[in-house]
Amino acid sequence: MSQRIEFAETGGAEVLQMVEAAPKAPGPGEVRVCNKAVGLNFIDIYFRTGLYPAPSMPSGLGTEGAGVVEAVGEGVTHLKEGDRVAYAQGPLGAYAEQHTLPADKVVILPDDVDFETAAASMLKGLTVQYLLRQTYPLKGGETILFHAAAGGVGSIACQWARALGVKLIGTVSTAEKAALAEKSGAWATINYSTEDVVERVRELTDGAMCDLVYDSIGKDTWETSLDCLKSRGLMVSFGNASGPVEGVNIGILNQKGALFVTRPSLNGYADTRERLEMMCEDFFAMLNSGQVSIDIAQRYPLSEAGKAQEALQSRQTTGSTILLP
Numbered sequence: 612m613s614q615r616i617e618f619a620e621t622g623g624a625e626v627l628q629m630v631e632a633a634p635k636a637p638g639p640g641e642v643r644v645c646n647k648a649v650g651l652n653f654i655d656i657y658f659r660t661g662l663y664p665a666p667s668m669p670s671g672l673g674t675e676g677a678g679v680v681e682a683v684g685e686g687v688t689h690l691k692e693g694d695r696v697a698y699a700q701g702p703l704g705a706y707a708e709q710h711t712l713p714a715d716k717v718v719i720l721p722d723d724v725d726f727e728t729a730a731a732s733m734l735k736g737l738t739v740q741y742l743l744r745q746t747y748p749l750k751g752g753e754t755i756l757f758h759a760a761a762g763g764v765g766s767i768a769c770q771w772a773r774a775l776g777v778k779l780i781g782t783v784s785t786a787e788k789a790a791l792a793e794k795s796g797a798w799a800t801i802n803y804s805t806e807d808v809v810e811r812v813r814e815l816t817d818g819a820m821c822d823l824v825y826d827s828i829g830k831d832t833w834e835t836s837l838d839c840l841k842s843r844g845l846m847v848s849f850g851n852a853s854g855p856v857e858g859v860n861i862g863i864l865n866q867k868g869a870l871f872v873t874r875p876s877l878n879g880y881a882d883t884r885e886r887l888e889m890m891c892e893d894f895f896a897m898l899n900s901g902q903v904s905i906d907i908a909q910r911y912p913l914s915e916a917g918k919a920q921e922a923l924q925s926r927q928t929t930g931s932t933i934l935l936p
């Protein structure tokens with residue numbers, strides 16, 4: 612038998628239950644991974660609360676993990692038993708000792724990337740890869756605003772932006788988080804719980820404002836984010852930590868300077884095996900070069916997944932959080 616976290620109804624962290632189940636045999640095109648570490652992500656909270664509907668109930672949770680392949684289904688050629696692997700997509704259910712998923716979502720880990728680092732960074736690192744290298748291929752010299760700069764995605768974005776020669780202005784809610792973001796490479800920080808973000812951006816950029824804004828906060832920051840852009844700037848809305856952006860009047864984009872907006876996702880970018888491999892290659896190269904390192908600031912036993920989610924949701928975490936089966 613194998614332990615996994617499930618939820619039978621949406622709600623608070625208390626709906627998460629540890630259950631025992633027989634490990635699922637991999638079907639054609641699938642592998643079963645014995646997880647050594649599991650990643651915690653804000654998207655897991657969206658599924659638990661019902662903002663994003665789970666495909667079926669009761670449901671597993673989580674899409675990020677790293678471990679060892681222990682069973683291989685028919686037709687899988689690129690993986691074998693004993694391979695060290697990681698994944699960031701696929702069916703919900705990574706919060707588990709063992710997870711069975713499509714093999715085309717699973718990649719071999721380079722020898723120099725340990726399981727905890729991989730579980731803490733596959734989803735977040737590939738997200739930063741597409742945000743900074745594909746949604747708009749930053750060349751260096753741009754000024755960008757990146758919300759939640761001390762979080763899991765944010766702390767990787769600060770380092771990657773610095774490596775690209777991009778001036779990243781990071782928003783954070785505390786002085787401690789500001790110090791962390793600056794240590795990661797943020798060019799400047801703004802405490803959005805005490806400072807006027809638009810005015811501070813104006814000061815920091817000598818009135819030029821930002822080429823791009825990366826907004827994972829959603830409802831609370833949407834309008835402010837648009838006001839931080841220069842004319843024809845790009846708003847990248849990629850998350851809803853404060854709730855989803857709804858009821859947008861598209862005319863506002865014209866009023867605020869002929870702006871562009873996109874609402875991307877990891878699954879929308881890593882949508883083929885070829886693209887996933889290209890993104891992993893780029894991300895692993897950043898890890899290997901030392902230009903990006905992963906701050907695992909919180910570790911919880913898998914059985915305390917609910918407690919870990921409460922900490923993430925109440926803004927108590929910094930960097931990445933992992934669950935240990």
Ligand SMILES: NC(=O)c1ccc[n+]([C@@H]2O[C@H](COP(=O)([O-])OP(=O)(O)OC[C@H]3O[C@@H](n4cnc5c(N)ncnc54)[C@H](OP(=O)(O)O)[C@@H]3O)[C@@H](O)[C@H]2O)c1
Nearest residue numbers: 652653759762763764783784827850851852853876877926
């Ligand atoms: N679209 C995609 O492909 C994709 C992929 C990965 C992640 N994301 C999004 O990226 C964001 C970051 O994900 P993460 O897992 O790395 O989380 P995280 O950044 O480690 O944690 C979320 C942070 O958001 C900030 N925040 C602001 N308002 C908040 C509120 N009302 N409630 C909770 N937090 C709030 C907090 O930082 P402060 O205290 O500094 O404000 C908090 O620490 C999430 O919105 C997630 O959905 C999107």
